[in-house]
Amino acid sequence: AQTVTQSQPEMSVQEAETVTLSCTYDTSESDYYLFWYKQPPSRQMILVIRQEAYKQQNATENRFSVNFQKAAKSFSLKISDSQLGDAAMYFCAYRTNYQLIWGAGTKLIIKP
Amino acid sequence: GAGVSQSPSNKVTEKGKDVELRCDPISGHTALYWYRQSLGQGLEFLIYFQGNSAPDKSGLPSDRFSAERTGGSVSTLTIQRTQQEDSAVYLCASSLPLRGTREFFGPGTRLTVL
Numbered sequence: 001a002q003t004v005t006q007s008q009p010e011m012s013v014q015e016a017e018t019v020t021l022s023c024t025y026d027t028s029e030s031d032y033y034l035f036w037y038k039q040p041p042s043r044q045m046i047l048v049i050r051q052e053a054y055k056q057q058n059a060t061e062n063r064f065s066v067n068f069q070k071a072a073k074s075f076s077l078k079i080s081d082s083q084l085g086d087a088a089m090y091f092c093a094y095r096t097n098y099q100l101i102w103g104a105g106t107k108l109i110i111k112p
Numbered sequence: 113g114a115g116v117s118q119s120p121s122n123k124v125t126e127k128g129k130d131v132e133l134r135c136d137p138i139s140g141h142t143a144l145y146w147y148r149q150s151l152g153q154g155l156e157f158l159i160y161f162q163g164n165s166a167p168d169k170s171g172l173p174s175d176r177f178s179a180e181r182t183g184g185s186v187s188t189l190t191i192q193r194t195q196q197e198d199s200a201v202y203l204c205a206s207s208l209p210l211r212g213t214r215e216f217f218g219p220g221t222r223l224t225v226l
Contacts (some may be wrong), residue, residue, distance in 0.1 A: 004154075033211075033212050035214070042219065043201060043203075043219055043220045043222075044217065044219050044220075045203065045205070045217035046217075047214050047215075050212075050214060052212060091154055091155070093155075095211075095212075097211065098143065098160055098162065098168075098211075099157055099160065099168070100145075100155070100157070100215065101157075102154035102155040102156075103154055104153060104154045105152075105153075105154050
């Protein structure tokens, strides 16, 4: 069965610094998609970044980038120049067909 | 509409009562999902609709839970004889029927069972 593990229940970072959130997953599939979603207190789930497993190049979206290690089944999220608005729960998710499998989330705290 | 909408935003009910939660997906999105998020937890898959195909109900936790999708658009999640453990945020999402496409989420309904 596919599983997604986020080992950091909470992380804190100083504003303007860089932080990395960890995610590992377990699957026997070779073709799949990985996502990072952000959930602020408003509850609205917002897509941060997406990675296709067949692409070796790491996805990047402005200050957000991933380190995708397919052999190690690792998919970490790096946030550069952290801003107060980045404070939220961050969820890693995996999908092969239509169902998303979610990690338990990491609460990110930004210190001003 | 511009995004996925859900109603009500919050629902407080007494144990044993039935509740209905509504989801309006983005127009043209044939795929619709319901998830449950308990306090401090990740999302738990409940049910998936795709067009006119039979829904995947494999995530529904008990037979007290059911969902319908009328006309391929609006969906209603019904919980009968609510229990305190049903208290959670229920999130709806919709997407195009493409494998790698992103899901667009609604703001959720926070259900509190007293």
